[in-house]
Amino acid sequence: MTILGLLSVFACSNKSDKGSDDADNTEKRVVNVPEFNADSAFYFVKAQVDFGPRTMNSAAHDACGDYLAAKLEQYGAKVYNQRADLSSYEGKMLKARNIIGAFNPEAKKRVALFSHWDSRPWADNDPDASNHYTPILGANDGASGVGVLLEVARQLQLQQPTIGIDIIFLDAEDVGNHRDSGMNDEKSWCLGSQYWARTPHIPGYSARYGILLDMVGGANAQFQYEYYSNRYARDVNKKVWKAADAIGYGNYFVATVGGGATDDHLFINEIARIPTIDIIPTSQKYTFFEHWHTVKDNMDVITVPTLKAVGQTLLQVIYYEK
Numbered sequence: 001m002t003i004l005g006l007l008s009v010f011a012c013s014n015k016s017d018k019g020s021d022d023a024d025n026t027e028k029r030v031v032n033v034p035e036f037n038a039d040s041a042f043y044f045v046k047a048q049v050d051f052g053p054r055t056m057n058s059a060a061h062d063a064c065g066d067y068l069a070a071k072l073e074q075y076g077a078k079v080y081n082q083r084a085d086l087s088s089y090e091g092k093m094l095k096a097r098n099i100i101g102a103f104n105p106e107a108k109k110r111v112a113l114f115s116h117w118d119s120r121p122w123a124d125n126d127p128d129a130s131n132h133y134t135p136i137l138g139a140n141d142g143a144s145g146v147g148v149l150l151e152v153a154r155q156l157q158l159q160q161p162t163i164g165i166d167i168i169f170l171d172a173e174d175v176g177n178h179r180d181s182g183m184n185d186e187k188s189w190c191l192g193s194q195y196w197a198r199t200p201h202i203p204g205y206s207a208r209y210g211i212l213l214d215m216v217g218g219a220n221a222q223f224q225y226e227y228y229s230n231r232y233a234r235d236v237n238k239k240v241w242k243a244a245d246a247i248g249y250g251n252y253f254v255a256t257v258g259g260g261a262t263d264d265h266l267f268i269n270e271i272a273r274i275p276t277i278d279i280i281p282t283s284q285k286y287t288f289f290e291h292w293h294t295v296k297d298n299m300d301v302i303t304v305p306t307l308k309a310v311g312q313t314l315l316q317v318i319y320y321e322k
């Protein structure tokens with residue numbers, strides 16, 4: 001994804017939401033929330049990176065797609081493979097595949113969890129310009145969110161929550177305008193989610209809300225309320241950040257409004273109209289994180305404690321939902 005053009009305009013609010021009481025996980029209900037195994041999530045991140053860059057139309061991409069669909073099936077999901085030929089901004093045909101795992105598919109009350117699984121074909125933010133056309137491994141930008149969701153899937157099979165969960169791996173997210181293209185079209189990004197939002201895997205599909213994960217494995221990550229998430233799904237932001245705080249991850253989930261990201265959730269909100277937030281790091285120093293869209297977005301940037309904070313928070317939200 002890319003940053004919202006007017007980032008600085010929006011990265012100004014500093015008000016705390018700690019006093020609000022509209023999140024339903026403040027209830028005194030006692031729910032047995034499973035333990036998120038972050039070592040397992042780390043392994044799932046590495047398994048994807050081991051295929052190599054998962055760039056569109058590559059053998060590594062296709063092999064990784066087969067791996068993801070097989071894992072969801074192994075953990076008991078009803079799996080949908082949504083294949084589509086999508087056109088890149090350069091007019092290239094991209095063989096895209098959104099992979100959906102439906103857990104407890106009969107349940108009417110559903111929550112959708114999203115992450116993109118393709119990796120950027122160009123390290124166009126690399127400090128070394130000679131890398132600007134090198135594909136990236138996307139350990140954090142891509143594989144981290146998918147890795148967390150595969151561990152969530154494993155937990156869903158071990159203990160079924162009250163609601164239905166859809167884990168949706170979106171393709172063709174990171175194919176937006178190359179920085180040297182002179183173009184800045186937000187619709188050049190997130191092609192898989194744009195397609196899914198128009199043509200969901202089940203006609204008329206809806207969910208109570210959605211949560212998108214992007215770059216959730218970096219060291220010392222801080223997640224603020226992302227700007228569009230706060231515009232379209234403020235209550236979901238509050239619910240998730242409150243759940244994080246309740247289990248001791250308030251140092252990762254900071255309840256202030258941060259900048260905006262043109263990411264999959266934007267199209268899910270605007271086209272599918274499912275209120276969806278983006279859990280994505282903000283940084284004063286970097287765009288998202290130090291090695292964003294560089295050749296250094298490899299396994300060295302992935303840390304178990306951040307995967308744990310995000311994954312355990314997700315389970316807290318899922319198992320308290322009723």
Ligand SMILES: [Zn+2]
Pocket residue numbers: 001120141174293
């Ligand atoms: Zn990216």
